[in-house]
Amino acid sequence: MSHIKDIADDFLSLFLPRSCLSCGAHLVRGEEVLCTGCMLDMARTDFHLRRGNMLEQAFWGRCRVEKAAAFSVYNRGSRIRKLIHMLKYSGRKDIGTMLGSFYGSVLAESGFMNDIDMIIPVPLDPARERHRGYNQSRCIAEGIASHCSLPVRTDILYRTGKSGSQTSRGRYERWENVEGLFAVHKPGEITGRHIVLVDDVITTGSTVEACVVALQSAPDTRVSVVALAAAQKLTV
Numbered sequence: 001m002s003h004i005k006d007i008a009d010d011f012l013s014l015f016l017p018r019s020c021l022s023c024g025a026h027l028v029r030g031e032e033v034l035c036t037g038c039m040l041d042m043a044r045t046d047f048h049l050r051r052g053n054m055l056e057q058a059f060w061g062r063c064r065v066e067k068a069a070a071f072s073v074y075n076r077g078s079r080i081r082k083l084i085h086m087l088k089y090s091g092r093k094d095i096g097t098m099l100g101s102f103y104g105s106v107l108a109e110s111g112f113m114n115d116i117d118m119i120i121p122v123p124l125d126p127a128r129e130r131h132r133g134y135n136q137s138r139c140i141a142e143g144i145a146s147h148c149s150l151p152v153r154t155d156i157l158y159r160t161g162k163s164g165s166q167t168s169r170g171r172y173e174r175w176e177n178v179e180g181l182f183a184v185h186k187p188g189e190i191t192g193r194h195i196v197l198v199d200d201v202i203t204t205g206s207t208v209e210a211c212v213v214a215l216q217s218a219p220d221t222r223v224s225v226v227a228l229a230a231a232q233k234l235t236v
């Protein structure tokens with residue numbers, strides 16, 4: 001079956017040449033979205049190999065996160081920033097699946113996912129998801145899950161509908177702002193479990209913080225965090 005698919009892919013690429021979103025090079029079989037060179041060239045954090053890394057530190061004193069990792073660094077000119085922008089605003093959900101899958105293989109190989117029970121993507125505002133047609137964090141989560149056979153659950157964590165703005169300054173004000181933004185259905189299904197929460201990009205960390213607090217309303221629930229990118233300087 002996969003052989004037939006390969007032939008079909010080769011045949012199609014004669015008429016619809018696929019090119020790397022970053023450098024424009026022609027993509028060969030096995031390459032998706034980015035060419036191998038651009039993929040290898042992407043600035044990696046390697047946070048998954050370091051306990052107490054900068055991303056974990058960003059949550060210290062805010063909420064209890066077991067471990068945290070991000071694939072790449074998010075800053076003004078970064079390649080991942082352009083890719084996440086296309087993922088969110090140009091209908092390119094394949095970017096999320098591909099990068100999620102790539103990072104999933106890195107995480108699985110390192111043992112990062114070994115003690116995890118399930119993957120939960122950060123839910124999108126339902127109106128925004130309808131407009132976009134998908135939740136980009138779910139695409140990333142499904143890419144990651146393809147390497148560790150863990151369930152991706154989208155029926156547990158939800159947005160309450162309370163709208164929070166991230167413009168307020170202080171840590172306490174920001175906390176007040178995000179508290180109650182998320183809640184959980186079926187807390188019994190996450191009790192005593194270790195969850196990986198998946199987001200596309202972590203900048204201030206307040207969305208993640210709000211999700212972690214909501215998930216931990218269930219007893220003994222542990223939460224780790226995985227994102228495609230984290231801002232170089234997290235606002236704490």
Ligand SMILES: [Zn+2]
Binds near residue numbers: 024034036038039
């Ligand atoms: Zn390229």
